[in-house]
Structures are given as structure tokens and as C-alpha cells.
Amino acid sequence: xxxxxxxxxxxxxxxxxxxxxxxxxxxxxxxxxxxxxxxxxxxxxxxxxxxxxxxxxxxxxxxxxxxxxxxxxxxxxxxxxxxxxxxxxxxxxxxxxxxxxxxxxxxxxxxxxxxxxxxxxxxxxxxxxxxxxxxxxxxxxxxxxxxxxxxxxxxxxxxxxxxxxxxxxxxxxxxxxxxxxxxxxxxxxxxxxxxxxxxxxxxxxxxxxxxxxxxxxxxxxxxxxxxxxxxxxxxxxxxxxxxxxxxxxxxxxxxxxxxxxxxxxxxxxxxxxxxxxxxxxxxxxxxxxxxxxxxxxxxxxxxxxxxxxxxxxxxxxxxxxxxxxxxxxxxxxxxxxxxxxxxxxxxxxxxxxxxxxxxxxxxxxxxxxxxxxxxxxxxxxxxxxxxxxxxxxxxxxxxxxxxxxxxxxxxxxxxxx
Amino acid sequence: xxxxxxxxxxxxxxxxxxxxxxxxxxxxxxxxxxxxxxxxxxxxxxxxxxxxxxxxxxxxxxxxxxxxxxxxxxxxxxxxxxxxxxxxxxxxxxxxxxxxxxxxxxxxxxxxxxxxxxxx
Numbered sequence: 001x002x003x004x005x006x007x008x009x010x011x012x013x014x015x016x017x018x019x020x021x022x023x024x025x026x027x028x029x030x031x032x033x034x035x036x037x038x039x040x041x042x043x044x045x046x047x048x049x050x051x052x053x054x055x056x057x058x059x060x061x062x063x064x065x066x067x068x069x070x071x072x073x074x075x076x077x078x079x080x081x082x083x084x085x086x087x088x089x090x091x092x093x094x095x096x097x098x099x100x101x102x103x104x105x106x107x108x109x110x111x112x113x114x115x116x117x118x119x120x121x122x123x124x125x126x127x128x129x130x131x132x133x134x135x136x137x138x139x140x141x142x143x144x145x146x147x148x149x150x151x152x153x154x155x156x157x158x159x160x161x162x163x164x165x166x167x168x169x170x171x172x173x174x175x176x177x178x179x180x181x182x183x184x185x186x187x188x189x190x191x192x193x194x195x196x197x198x199x200x201x202x203x204x205x206x207x208x209x210x211x212x213x214x215x216x217x218x219x220x221x222x223x224x225x226x227x228x229x230x231x232x233x234x235x236x237x238x239x240x241x242x243x244x245x246x247x248x249x250x251x252x253x254x255x256x257x258x259x260x261x262x263x264x265x266x267x268x269x270x271x272x273x274x275x276x277x278x279x280x281x282x283x284x285x286x287x288x289x290x291x292x293x294x295x296x297x298x299x300x301x302x303x304x305x306x307x308x309x310x311x312x313x314x315x316x317x318x319x320x321x322x323x324x325x326x327x328x329x330x331x332x333x334x335x336x337x338x339x340x341x342x343x344x345x346x347x348x349x350x351x352x353x354x355x356x357x358x359x360x361x362x363x364x365x366x367x368x369x370x371x372x373x374x375x376x377x378x379x380x381x382x383x384x385x386x387x388x389x390x391x392x393x394x395x396x397x398x399x400x401x402x403x404x405x406x407x408x409x410x411x412x413x414x415x416x417x
Numbered sequence: 418x419x420x421x422x423x424x425x426x427x428x429x430x431x432x433x434x435x436x437x438x439x440x441x442x443x444x445x446x447x448x449x450x451x452x453x454x455x456x457x458x459x460x461x462x463x464x465x466x467x468x469x470x471x472x473x474x475x476x477x478x479x480x481x482x483x484x485x486x487x488x489x490x491x492x493x494x495x496x497x498x499x500x501x502x503x504x505x506x507x508x509x510x511x512x513x514x515x516x517x518x519x520x521x522x523x524x525x526x527x528x529x530x531x532x533x534x535x536x537x
Binding site: 303305306310402404 | 436461467473
């Protein structure tokens, strides 16, 4: 792999940019791998990279039905934060945030991580009590999070309407300054390039049709549209389709797949300096480096794989955006799309072993998986390599639905992750 | 937005009048205190999540207020049928060798893979 640097740009500028090589190779699959990862999103590609880098396992394939990052990695609103309430959640999201901070250097690929601050608006007494509880819990755990008055919130984000006559009055805000955004495609591509450089096979346009198992019940490989591919271990990280993939190995998961929508506006000059979320009126918004306002809406109330979502959901979100930021009332929306999120009953992820030997699962990231990409991938690689979860992910087991040790972030973080 | 037929009101009404209420045909174990933790987890947490036909409960919350059941395709979101609570689960699986009983526009469709082409 040729390293990207200012010298590489200068060299290519001298020869009409004819020397850039493909970022990753697209080999034909081998007949046998040590590890197969199903799902070529950020989590799966990242896990393959960390398997190669930290555990020395390079005979690895990532199998993707469509194209890299074409699922939820490319469909989310790229918000990164770690101000969760429970220790299990803080552990994994803070681990992830720390990896985000050095990810561009680690991968030699600009993932455009931008710690511009994530501000969560409080509209009533209940909100302010909940957010202050979060702030105290975070600070005790060593995670930055602070309380802002409405005036301080307005200073931090000038487009915000904090007037007393606002439809959704603001009585304060919680701000995590290290939170922010990143470029979603670059995360998938950066991991794919770095993994491919270490010998990992990235196989696109290859759908897994069945998971084959031996007489002892352990996995032996997968049937795909490119034929049978053997594997000693299989990790599944297929977001909204995890239920379908795991059903091939007769594993039932407590997951429901729901469409989650997002939309972007026409590009504007830089006007919006941070990320603002409001759980109460359900809206979150930031501005991409291209200038589009990136707006996240809610999930549909029913199971669906439609990748579209109901129109009333985005209408509701845009109502809230226009009330919070009256200056955006005449901005035109340009594109809208949906991604299929896999949600657990306690809205916390599942990462762990399954009842099938050598089959591992990374699922249930629901509406908030993007921010967890590096951390989740790092810990998933540990799980696959060692066969048991990392200390930081020890609470995320599938078994918690039997023991009752749920991580009830649903109540703590509302729906917006 | 979906148009949903309420079998009690006998009308097609907007999705805004309805609340989805999860899987249909789940029976609470009669001996709930005696069952094992595994059985309880199955009953309480495990739900069907098919890509295709799903049997689910809906409530006409801003209408008659009653629960009913529906069969819906989770790819197209199209309702195949709705029926009253307490009625048996309809068998929509085709007999061997027979084409599916569903009309052509209700069959599962491929999504972005079919419409947006392949990655290079």
C-alpha cells in the first residue's frame, strides 16, 4: 500500500495523477479462511483490520452482499458522542471515542473526525434533571460533559432560538465538547484499505445464502453466491439483516428491524458550528463539510426492511427543526433515505458468543451504531480471536436476556442516539 | 404513510390512527412462575423479524380503540390482510407445487440491490 501524504499528492500532481492505486484489492475468494466476517460495513471491516493488526490473524475475508458501507455505515447522520448513562455503555462508547481521536493517523486515511461538540437541548424540568444526572455520571467516570445555560447554548450555536415565546422553550443544554461527526464513507474505505493491505480479502457482491455446520454443531463455512467458502470462525455484523443471517444457523435473536430516516438539505455556506440534538421534540442536526444540513428523524413503529420509512416521520422532525432554528424555514431538502436498524428490547447492543460454537455476533446497535464503529470493531476482533469478550464488552452478552441483567439505555437516552 | 384496513370499523384509514403492537399470536404461559429462565426469555424477548410476511398486532388507537391482527410484507410494507383478534392465524404458505396465493404486487421484492446496481 502506498502511503498517503503531502509528498504523494505532490508526486501525483507532477504526473497527471496516473499513479494512484486501487485502495483495496478485490480478490476471488479462497476455499478456506480462518475467519469470515459477514457484513462489510464499518464494524465488520474494522473487526477484520484489528484481527490482522492486533491478533495476527490475516487469513480473513469480509463478505458483503452489496458494496462496502452501502448499508447503515453510509446511511446514518455520523454523530459521535459517549455521554451515555450506564457503565457498560460508557465503557464501550468512550473506548470508541478515544479510537476516533486517532483514527485518521492509525489508518493513514482522513476520516474527517471533527470534535465540534454535541449539544443536547433541555426543554423542561424532566429533561434538565435527566441531563444533569447524565453529566454527573459521565464526569464521575472521566467523560467530559457539561451543563450550559440557555444563553451559553445560544453562544455555542447561534442559530438556536432561545426566546421565551419559542414553541419549544429551552431551559439549558448538555454539551459534550469531544463529540462531533466524521465522514461515514471514509470510515468504511479507510478500514477496507488498511485491512486489505494486511492481507484481508474484501469480497463484495457476494451474498451469504447459508451457514454450514459440522457434526459437532460448530460452523464450517458459508454457502454464498460465489460458492462454498470454508471458515474456522464466523463473525456476523450485518446490522438490519442480522436476524436473517443468524436464522441460517438456527439462532434466534431478540431483534426487531426498523427503518430509521435521515435527510439532507441543499448545501449552505458554513452556518451551523456543532451538532444539536433534542430528544424531547425529536430532532438532530449538524452541517456536513459539503454544506448540507444533515438531519436525523425517527424510526417507524413497525418491523420493516423497506429502507424508506414513513413521510409523517420526517415531517414531524422538520416541524421541530423549523421551530428550534427559525432561520432554516426556507431551506430546501434535497435527499431523504432510510436505513434498517436492528433494535434490542433494552436498546443496547449485543456482542458475544452464540449457542453455536465458533459463531460470533455483533448486533443490536440500533439507531446509534456509527459512533461505536472503531470501538465495536476493536472489541469484536478481540471476541473472535480469543473466543471470549473483552473486559469492556463483557456486559453486552446475548445471555443478559436470560439472566435479566439488561442495560436499559432506552430510558436513559431516548430514541436519538 | 400506510393505509390500514380496520376489520372492526370496516374502513381503510391512515396509519396515524393506528399504533403497532408487536407480534401477534403470542400466548402468555399459563404457568408463568414455573417456567425456566430460558422459556421466559423466549416468551418475553424473542420476536419474529422476518424479511417477508409478518403476523402482527395493531391497535386502532385513534378510532375504535380495538386490537386486531394483520399480515404484512416487511419489504414493501404492503398489508396482505387484516383480521379480528381471536381469529386463527391464516395460513398463507402455498401448498407444495402450487404458486404463492399472494397477488403479484404483494410478493416480496428485492430492495436496493435490484434497483441500484452493483458495486465495482
